Amino acid sequence: MTTVVRLENVRKEYGDTTALDGVSLEIQAGEAVAVMGPSGCGKSTMLNMIAGLDRPTSGSVRVHDEELGRLNETKLALFRRHRIGMIFQFFNLLDDLPALDNVALAAQLTGSRVGAARQRALELLDELGIADRRNVYPAALSGGERQRVAVARALMNRPALLLADEPTGALDSRAGEQVMDLLLDLNQIGQTLLIVTHDERLATRCASRVVELTDGRVTHERTLERA
């Protein structure tokens, strides 16, 4: 098994507040890990460390053998571009672009040609069942559709690791179910997944392992048997 993520004694402080307090964690390729815990326990901070959105105060964050603490901002951006796909609770789509261009954007930043990027985006939208909504702007999409577009965008550059931050938090139950199915399907075809969530149902359904954080520390880990 290949280790995709390795956190070693990661500590993160914001002024007097300690968000992460010596967290160590490994995620292997093909795993689906859910991080759970109460608000303010450090879940999102840990996700930010792994995504290269923030730097630890101390400790080591390695993703695909890249020591993120040693990368400058540009290299971190390139790292995110090629290695990471991110899904957010509030989708974070560009309102000015239709669904297809939102998805294609991630490839275009790498210098891909417009035609090729759109072709790949269309394939992804098709796989996610919303190809017919490709020319619709985010404001006219339902919550579930927006999150599917966000997932398609996250998968655009074939990331080694897909990070999802409360991916069903802003969706109704039906749309939430659809997204859960989608994540499960992705993991089943080999996509490594790290999900930060409050939702026990999402965790138990999509993850093979649950890591529980309390006050910035890993307090419990459990492996799940998926149906």
Place this chain on the structure above:
Amino acid sequence: MNAVWRAARAAVRRRRMQTFVIGLVVLLSTTTIVVALALLSATSAPFDRAFARQAGPHAVALFDPTVPADQLTGQRTGVAAAAGPFGVVTLELRDSAEFGPPGPLTVVGRADPGGPVDKLDLWQGRWPSAPGEIVLNEPVQDPDDLRPRPTALTLDDQRFTIVGLAHSLAGSADAWVTPAQVAELRPTATQMLYRFSGDVSTKAAVEADLAAVTAGLPLTASQTYLVVKEEISADVGVYVPFLATFGVLGLVVGVVIVGNVVSGAVVSGYRHIGILKALGFTPSQVVAVYLVMVSVPAAVGCVLGTVAGALAAQPLLSEGFQGLGLDVGIGVGPWIWLAGLVGVPATVLLAAFVPAVRAHRLSAAEAISAGSAPRQGRGTRIQHRLASTRLPRSVSLGLGLPFARPGRTAFTVAAVLLGVTTVTFATGLADTLVRISTIEDTAAGQIGVQPSNGRFRIAPDNGPPPAGPPATTTRTNEQVEELLRGLPQAARVTAIHRLPMSAAGQTEPLPVNFVRGDYSAMGYAAELTDGRWMTGPSETVVPTEVMRGRGLAIGDQVTLRLGGGQAVLTIVGETMDGPFGPPALFVDWNVLTTMEPERVVPPWDVFYQVQLVPGGDIAGYVAAVGAADPAIDVWNTMQVSDFLVTVVSFSSVLSLLLSTVAALGVFNTVVLNVRERRRDLGMLKSIGMTPRQVVTMVLTSMALVGVVGGVLGIPLGVLAHRFVVPLAADSARVSLPQAVMEVWHAPTLLLLALAGVVIALLGALIPARGAARLTIASVLHNE
């Protein structure tokens, strides 16, 4: 109110960058507005303002000195105010050229410089209080610019101590002494100064008023203020269009930027407004919070900007008007201070009030969603099309950004446009002035020569007076020319003899410059504004001022008369100017010889202009002339024109100021755009947009604004140049050669187009780098 104040204070503290930007923009805009208003104020009838300030006399009347004073003061028909009677005596100045050429001086006896009419500006020293003391009439100058001068002068045979310098705009005297002193000198006339209550707008009206007040009195001479006004207006009029243009541009830029910045601050705060409403703030309290929030930095900016504007305006105005005698009353008046301290804050409040009232009407939910809900329709089609291009994605995204907020973009384009217009106008103006200066300098030669008449010596402008006592040369004027030609490095020599000539059909003598030598090759032909250069003695070329003043036109014939002879000349060309001195017809010297063969022109009545071979040593030539004949005054004429320096200086200062304000407008727009789009920026960074790509995207968005502002601003600047420069020239009663107006060439226009981009990029750079450093995590996870 307490809650309003607390909420506003918290908002000011939380939005430090916005508060700083508002304060800075208001400061610079207020500075610009105050300078602009001071310029506009100064240019609105400067003579009339200064004349009114001095309570200048509409008419100066001279009477026989035997008329009793009570008769002169008793006549009051149509008189608003009168001063006098003052004794007048004409004395001969026999000193050297430090006080100008020798000649008669009108000396008036006055007890003090004040009074109801002709309130003199005693700007240096004190008023005479004893016999032998005198005050000279001179325009106000910067004391630092005053050259050392003698403290006494001789008039007739009497020595006077100069105790002060005063200025009468009306020129009611050349100098003043005590009344007792004038009485001792036996006055030749009695002076009365009148301000009339009726119509004084025309010479005829003033003369009618004067006739009414002097009816039955032995009036010996008089002069209306309109004569002085016309002379001074020709000098100052040339500044007015320039100052007014910069003034209007500054005013518009200031108002546009303040409006954009303040309204942008309120619009970007809609979400905050919604939250305040949700907390229970009444709509009026919400409006009050925003008005207070904007007012705090704006008030600081207004006060500092007004002071800075007043300080900046004063030297500009002094440069433009001092020395013309019009600096009296020119400055930053109380109403300008009021405009800066009250008008600008009112503009700020109005700019904030309009969007705040919109927020007032919105429900809490609508206000919150206006600040955070997805935007629909705005620029989406353009973004979609740009996404299809082959441009790098950061560039195509940047190109689409301005269309998301068309109103804000329009304001920003307007700011850049006005900045580019100013830079374009200033560049064209400077180029034209340099070309004029070059043409004039070339034609005038590098060296001026004037033999002394043995009574005084010529003191060159901005140079030390010649050493040694005046002496008379033994050479004839032809021999002087021969001497000048014979010295090493002389390339061209022109001899000029100025003579007022009687001319058929003209009520007053025509000023004529009889020219000899290399005048056709000196470069005066480049000053032609119409027609062609003269090819023989039967032709003449005439400056515009003479053409207009005497009703002449190209093709007309002028008949000059001298002694028993006459010469008929055809006007073949019109020139901008001519040699030093008042404008006069160019006429070949042979015409003078033909009309009066026996006439002997003394050398001191001839002015010589010399051009040296390329790279010639001017100082060496000047020294050689002095060594060959010490009675010949010779000086280097290659000096930078004061007018050129003044206009180029203030146009540069104002261009820089307006460009900075325009760049600040861009800065503010980018700050607002980045704040509104921080979620988008965070997302873009999260999917791999590098800091460089973020900077590229933001700079591209403003570069587009800069290009549009530049493309639109250049024609406006060119139009302003085409309109204002000839207008200024017209005020100075000259026409301009076409060559000096043809300053627009492809490289210049390209550079000016870049000016818009530079203004935009400079304004956008700091917030763009800030956007690149945006912390993604905090943006994306805190909705």
